[in-house]
Amino acid sequence: MSKKQTPEFIKEISEGYAPKGKSIFLGGGMLSDQVEKEAKVTIPLSTLNRHGLIAGATGTGKTKTLQLLTEGLSRAGIPVLLMDIKGDLSGIAKEGEEKDVIKKRSKDLDYEWKKEGFPVEFLSMSEDKGARLKAAVSEFGPVLFSRILGLNDTQSGVISLVFKYCDDLGIPLLDIKDIKKALQYLTNEGKEEIEKEYGAISSASTSTIIRKIIELEGQGAETFFGEPSFDVEDLLLKDKNGYGKINIIRLTDIQSKPLLFSTFMLSLLTEIYGNFPEEGDIEAPKLAIFIDEAHLVFSEASKTLIGQIESMVRLIRSKGVGIFFCTQSPTDIPPAILAQLGLKIQHALRAFTANDRKSIKQAAENYPITDFYDVDEEITKLGIGEAFVTALSEKGVPTPLVRTMLVPPSSRMDILTDSEIKEILSDSKLVSKYAKDLDRDSAYEILQKKIDGIAEAEEETEIEENGSSAKKEKRKKLKEDPTFVETLSKNPLAREVGRTVAKEVTRGLLGMLGISSTKKTRRKKTGIFGF
Structure with a gap:
C-alpha cells in the first residue's frame, strides 16, 4: 500500500467503526504492517445479538480475543456464558500482569491498559467442580429428543407415544433410566395396555431407540439428564458493581463426547428461547454466549440436529441473546449458520498443504471485498494478536474489513490455581443451590x-x-x-x-x-x- 492511500484508509475505517452508542474498543487498524492510531476499531453493543465468529489457527490469539470481548461485555453490565473446553479461561477472574509486550502494544495503540479481574461463576455438566447443569428428559419434548438421537419418522413416533402415555398418566420423565424403563414397559408388560389406547409399538423400533440412548448414555448423559433442572435466569446475574457475571462452564472432558455437547447446546438454547421474553431492537444484548472449539457442536450432530441449532440461532437473537462461535476455520461452521453471523474476527490461518490453501481461499470469500488488502495472502501473515475484523454498524450495514492489532485483555492470560478456584466456588450461591441431586419417584x-x-x-x-x-x-x-x-x-x-x-x-x-x-x-x- 502506498502512503497516498493512508488518509483514505483512516477515513473509511473511522467512519465505518465510529461509535454512536455504547461499544467495545478492539484495537487499531493496520496498513502496510503499521498501526494507524486514528483508525480505531470499535464494535457497537447494539449489534452483538447478531452473533459472531472468532476463527484462526492454534496459537494465533483466538482465546485472548474471546477474553477481550468478554471483558468488554461484563464492564457494560452484560452477563456472559463461556464454554471452556481447553480449561484456559478461568484466569479472567483475576487481574492481569503488565508485561513488556503489553506496554509496547498499549503504546502502539495509544491505549491506557489497566489490570482488572471480573466476577466469575463456575458451572459444570459433568463431575468437574461447579454449579451442576441438569435438564429433565421431559423438558426436551418428543420432537427435540428424537432429533437428538437421530431417529427416523417411525422411531420418532414411538418416542411421541411414550411421552404422550407418561403425560396422560402424570408419570414424570426425568432421566435416562426413566425413558429406558418406559420403553421396556410399553414393549413388554404394558403391551396390551398401550395397544388398546394408543396403538402397537414395534419391538424392532424400540430396540433401535434403546441402542441410540445407550450411545448417548455412553458419553455421560446420565450426569446431565435429571433434576434439579438449571434455571437459565441464573445466567443473567450481575455483581454489586453492576458488572455482568461471567459464567464459565468447565468442559475439559467433553472433547470425546461431541454428541452430548450438541445435546447440551440445543437444550440450553431451547430453554433460553422458551423462557426469555421478546426484546426486539435493544441497546445491548442481555446475554452473550461464547462457544469455544465450536466444531465439536457440529462434528457428530445429525442433519436434523444441525437444522434445529440453525433455527435456534436465527430465532434467539430476538430474545436479546448473542452467540459467538470460536473455532479454527470458518468452514467448521455450517454455511447456513455462518451466513447469520454479524461479527467476524479472523486470526491467521496456516498454509501447509493444498487443502489448507483451499480452506484459506474459502475463508477469504466469507469477508467483504476490500481495496486495501490481498486477503488470501495477508491472512497467512497475521501476527499473534492480530486479526481481520468486520462487524455490523448500528444501521446493520457490514463495516469495512480491517486488519486490526487487538488490545491485550486486562485479566490474567493464564489459568487459576486450585486454591483460587476453590475460593470462588466457596463463595458461590449457585454451587450450593444445585449441589444436591433430586431423585423423586418418576x-x-x-x-x-x-x-x-x-x-x-x-x-x-x-x-x-x-x-x-x-x-x-x-x-x-x-x-x-x-x-x-x-x-x-x-x-x-x-x-x-x-x-x-x-x-x-x-x-x-x-x-x-x-x-x-x-x-x-x-x-x-x-x-x-x-x-
Missing part, C-alpha cells in the same frame, strides 16, 4: 412397581393352578395305587387311618386354596399394582 420407579405387581399376580395365579393340579394328582394316586387300596379294604384299622390321612390332606389342600382365594380377592379390591 417413570422408572412407578413403572417398576407396575411390573412387580404384574409379576406378583402371575405368580399367585400359578400357585393357584399348581394347587388344583396337586389335589387332582393325589386323588388319582389314591385310586390307582393297588397296595394302598388293598390295605384299606382288608384292615379296618388301616381303613380308619387312611380316612384320617385323606381328610387331613384334603383339608390342607382346601386350606391352601382358601388362603390363596382370600389373598386374590383382597388383592382385587386393593389393586395388584399397589396404587
Whole structure:
C-alpha cells in the first residue's frame, strides 16, 4: 500500500467503526504492517445479538480475543456464558500482569491498559467442580429428543407415544433410566395396555431407540439428564458493581463426547428461547454466549440436529441473546449458520498443504471485498494478536474489513490455581443451590412397581393352578395305587387311618386354596399394582 492511500484508509475505517452508542474498543487498524492510531476499531453493543465468529489457527490469539470481548461485555453490565473446553479461561477472574509486550502494544495503540479481574461463576455438566447443569428428559419434548438421537419418522413416533402415555398418566420423565424403563414397559408388560389406547409399538423400533440412548448414555448423559433442572435466569446475574457475571462452564472432558455437547447446546438454547421474553431492537444484548472449539457442536450432530441449532440461532437473537462461535476455520461452521453471523474476527490461518490453501481461499470469500488488502495472502501473515475484523454498524450495514492489532485483555492470560478456584466456588450461591441431586419417584420407579405387581399376580395365579393340579394328582394316586387300596379294604384299622390321612390332606389342600382365594380377592379390591 502506498502512503497516498493512508488518509483514505483512516477515513473509511473511522467512519465505518465510529461509535454512536455504547461499544467495545478492539484495537487499531493496520496498513502496510503499521498501526494507524486514528483508525480505531470499535464494535457497537447494539449489534452483538447478531452473533459472531472468532476463527484462526492454534496459537494465533483466538482465546485472548474471546477474553477481550468478554471483558468488554461484563464492564457494560452484560452477563456472559463461556464454554471452556481447553480449561484456559478461568484466569479472567483475576487481574492481569503488565508485561513488556503489553506496554509496547498499549503504546502502539495509544491505549491506557489497566489490570482488572471480573466476577466469575463456575458451572459444570459433568463431575468437574461447579454449579451442576441438569435438564429433565421431559423438558426436551418428543420432537427435540428424537432429533437428538437421530431417529427416523417411525422411531420418532414411538418416542411421541411414550411421552404422550407418561403425560396422560402424570408419570414424570426425568432421566435416562426413566425413558429406558418406559420403553421396556410399553414393549413388554404394558403391551396390551398401550395397544388398546394408543396403538402397537414395534419391538424392532424400540430396540433401535434403546441402542441410540445407550450411545448417548455412553458419553455421560446420565450426569446431565435429571433434576434439579438449571434455571437459565441464573445466567443473567450481575455483581454489586453492576458488572455482568461471567459464567464459565468447565468442559475439559467433553472433547470425546461431541454428541452430548450438541445435546447440551440445543437444550440450553431451547430453554433460553422458551423462557426469555421478546426484546426486539435493544441497546445491548442481555446475554452473550461464547462457544469455544465450536466444531465439536457440529462434528457428530445429525442433519436434523444441525437444522434445529440453525433455527435456534436465527430465532434467539430476538430474545436479546448473542452467540459467538470460536473455532479454527470458518468452514467448521455450517454455511447456513455462518451466513447469520454479524461479527467476524479472523486470526491467521496456516498454509501447509493444498487443502489448507483451499480452506484459506474459502475463508477469504466469507469477508467483504476490500481495496486495501490481498486477503488470501495477508491472512497467512497475521501476527499473534492480530486479526481481520468486520462487524455490523448500528444501521446493520457490514463495516469495512480491517486488519486490526487487538488490545491485550486486562485479566490474567493464564489459568487459576486450585486454591483460587476453590475460593470462588466457596463463595458461590449457585454451587450450593444445585449441589444436591433430586431423585423423586418418576417413570422408572412407578413403572417398576407396575411390573412387580404384574409379576406378583402371575405368580399367585400359578400357585393357584399348581394347587388344583396337586389335589387332582393325589386323588388319582389314591385310586390307582393297588397296595394302598388293598390295605384299606382288608384292615379296618388301616381303613380308619387312611380316612384320617385323606381328610387331613384334603383339608390342607382346601386350606391352601382358601388362603390363596382370600389373598386374590383382597388383592382385587386393593389393586395388584399397589396404587
